[in-house]
Amino acid sequence: MSLSKLLCSAKPATPAKHERRKKARPGELLAAALDLFVEKGFAASTAEEVARRAGVSKGTLFLYFASKEELFKAVVRENISGRFSEWNAEFDSFEGSTPDMLRYCMKMWWERLGNSKASGITKLMLSEAENFPELAAFYQHEVIQPAHNLIRRILQRGVDRGEFVPIDMKYGVYTVLAPMLFLQILMRSKAACFDDSEASQVVPEEFLAVQVQTILDGLRVRPPSPTPTQGHPSL
Amino acid sequence: MSLSKLLCSAKPATPAKHERRKKARPGELLAAALDLFVEKGFAASTAEEVARRAGVSKGTLFLYFASKEELFKAVVRENISGRFSEWNAEFDSFEGSTPDMLRYCMKMWWERLGNSKASGITKLMLSEAENFPELAAFYQHEVIQPAHNLIRRILQRGVDRGEFVPIDMKYGVYTVLAPMLFLQILMRSKAACFDDSEASQVVPEEFLAVQVQTILDGLRVRPPSPTPTQGHPSL
């Protein structure tokens, strides 16, 4: 508790309860919405339940977000697209080798996004895109394109510095994304993927480490080998 | 005996046109349902549109299938789970090497399932499982477990015959499934995956060939290498 609070009780420094709630509301609603959307999907989530989980009434939700779709967009901005500038900045200032950079990138991704509720949004978009074209377009623009750009920059850096063999970016980007996407889905779709009669436990960090190493093996510049793998040397 | 068997087996005597129509009804409904479910998802598909696409009335749909959920189960049986006995039989009679077997397996999978409408069901289950627990349990039992079993048998065959290094099956099964799942999703979720500002065109057959070769490289029994990749030698 701050000293000022103890001394100044007339005009308390901590905002009034009313005010405090007001500031907190959008965040609480976004958190509740993320939870519910990830749990049930966008279409199957009701505005009322989002509100209930945030501890407010239906009406309050629409006080802060004009519609369910806007709420979803806000969730995406808050949890994903709003972070690309930070990630791009990290890219710009990264000084190690590009293989290290890629390892770092995927590790960070897992820790900050993949391992969080927010990663459920990826799975969610897979299915809802068809039925909510506007959300799909938004997601394209705010998430897919920036993500592709970021990965492409990393790969290009490796190529430019002579660390990677020349890459067909078309496959390169997806080769990096594939294990990330798969891991998200695996973690979030036990019911639809896992054989739950066995206590399957994939350790995500291990899985990613293996995948990234495989990718780097494929990208590594090396002396010509006598046994090229079926004509797809660079992925 | 599977439902699809019942529904598809033709009567010995050529039935009258009217009669044939009646017998064909359920099949037409299943085909229409598959189409629509894959296109829009389970929850977003209406019973009425399924019926319309099958050229019958809404009432008729419920004459053959007790509910929308039962219709979905029938679609899964018709298109996926009903085929495992055939696939298991192929496994039993396969005589080549296990690497060839795995290549054949993934090639067949792509041709018969992955490249068909039915593969949309996979994606669909990812998202709807949470909201339809009974469907999820059904899918677990009728699809996931048999698929896991089949792959496990293949890998085990390779290990038993000394073609593969000993495998932690926990990862082994998923290593095989991962590219299949990813490819399905990629093909069916352009909007949510592709950066459509580039004309991305992944060729599925190429993608799978690369992936299976990578897997086989990882599984191949070989002379000890001086640079083990971070302690995950067998994947």
Added chain:
Amino acid sequence: MSLSKLLCSAKPATPAKHERRKKARPGELLAAALDLFVEKGFAASTAEEVARRAGVSKGTLFLYFASKEELFKAVVRENISGRFSEWNAEFDSFEGSTPDMLRYCMKMWWERLGNSKASGITKLMLSEAENFPELAAFYQHEVIQPAHNLIRRILQRGVDRGEFVPIDMKYGVYTVLAPMLFLQILMRSKAACFDDSEASQVVPEEFLAVQVQTILDGLRVRPPSPTPTQGHPSL
């Protein structure tokens, strides 16, 4: 009753109750909607009450009309705009003098429209047009323009035949419409117009007769008068 009906009792000519209702429903709903819209206005009428008055459930209403707005349009078509072809035909075949024609026109209007529930739609549009632009446009196109055209044709006929003095159509059409509009409003807005402390009883037929005569007096071709009324001799 047709012979075939007497002979063929297997397939009864009178439709089954189910069928009979189906045919009758739209009409019943339109009648209920007209009633309620006229009584409360468009915005203040609820779909549910329209349905209740028609003796069906909410859902049934939307089985026949895609939305509340479409229901309104159907009401307008049924009761007003659908009748213009008939009225134009009467105009074409009318053989008397144009003054008689105008008298006949207003008399018929009162009997067929003005004195019916449908006339409430006029009043209704006055207020709802602002808030339902699409309905306003529809009404413009389907009612206002045809009505103006019809009146203009009548006045023009009189002028062409030398029965009326030349008219500024801009005022002419409104001069004819004014008493009709006023009468509708008067009859339908007792609460907002009448001083109900006196038992005001305007007899519509008398009112209209006076008005039409006044109009005809104004339009009549006559010998030049020494006292023109303020420079607006022709209305």
Added chain:
Amino acid sequence: MSLSKLLCSAKPATPAKHERRKKARPGELLAAALDLFVEKGFAASTAEEVARRAGVSKGTLFLYFASKEELFKAVVRENISGRFSEWNAEFDSFEGSTPDMLRYCMKMWWERLGNSKASGITKLMLSEAENFPELAAFYQHEVIQPAHNLIRRILQRGVDRGEFVPIDMKYGVYTVLAPMLFLQILMRSKAACFDDSEASQVVPEEFLAVQVQTILDGLRVRPPSPTPTQGHPSL
């Protein structure tokens, strides 16, 4: 004492700016409410937008007016019913002929009411009266009755002074009101009245002048005419 009096009377000493603001609030709210009600109707206007237009918060609106209905009543008092005492006073002191008086009356009406926002209230009442019975009763008592009384007094004066033929007041009052009501509606309901494919431009002052002259012609005491118009000599 009327509310408007209370609200508008200035305090003798010039109040501090803050103070002045407070006093002005209700007036600003009434002005905003009049604007909005006339623009969109009573039911379609939201309390929030009234407040916004007045530059205050929603809460403040309900501080001054107990409900939306009370706000409406205050608007009517401020703009219409509060003025009847002034108009009655003008009547009492008018010294010209009754025809001149009627001309003056309608001219004044147009300038002070008909041509102002306040005239929109008339149109508004036509439609909303049914749905807000209490407002209807209020309007009856505060506007309709005083207006009828005023017109009746004018006509009666003409009859008493031998300027007008004896009149059935039942029609007389409405004959005067009709063009006023019609003009208001015409001016405020272009969408629902005008055929906008022609650039209709009725000039209100001209229209009224013609109408009042027509009325006076009908009321004028004159030598017996050989061609009585169908038995309604006095309107």
Added chain:
DNA sequence: GATGAATGAGGATTCATTCAT
């Protein structure tokens, strides 16, 4: 069997009104 009319629970959104600050 086949139909399709009818139902009504369910969900997004609006807005007058209240009340804690």
Added chain:
DNA sequence: CATGAATGAATCCTCATTCAT
């Protein structure tokens, strides 16, 4: 006094399911 956050009843519309014909 003034604020504006919060409420929840009310409304349009959808769709799985039923059932009379």
